[in-house]
Amino acid sequence: MDINEVAMGVIINACNGRDKIDKAFDAMGQLDFDAARALLEEADKDLLQAHNAQTETIQAQAAGENTEYSLLFTHAQDTLMTITSEHRIAKNLLNVFEAMSAQIETLRA
Template identity: 45%
Template sequence: MNDNSLRKNDFNEISMKIILNAGDARLIIKEGLDCVAACEFEAAKEKLTEAKKKITAAHAAQTETIQGEARGEKIDFSLLFAHAQDTLMTIMSEWNTANHLVRLFETFDGRLRKLEEK
């Protein structure tokens, strides 16, 4: 096995690490949104914190690769890496939206509870 194929294998592993961590984050975000639907806002926030850790791990792998290229490492185009970046970007957007939804529904729930007390 030559160095070039080893690098490609390493690059594929990094891509899969990004995809798997981002995918795990997506599942955890879904669990968090299920908590929101049940008005379990603290549990939802915990899920989003857990998901953020997965996103951070995926982002670190991506950043390491991009910084390597910036240092002059030759990195050939990889459809798998492009897919990994796209997946990560999408999940980051989902996390941001879910984070806003938790705050929004928690506020609405609080207002509704106050109205019901009257």
């Protein structure tokens, strides 16, 4: 296993997810909640790929496979953790924005 190759895969997938999260925030700003939800679901798939690569690496190390230390892998884990938090926040904010939008529509009626 090339730890730096795995790290780059984690970073690329996590950042692809972040791009979709950013687009979801844009959709929320336009009150296009269906598009935002679809983008967050796509981001979830990217983050799952990144998480799986990270988990496989950790499991290999735990099973005794000798893996060199990689600052890039540490960075990849940090990137994944940060973007996963952004994803959770975006999903929660989507629910809040949908509820607020529904309340506003009720008041307008």
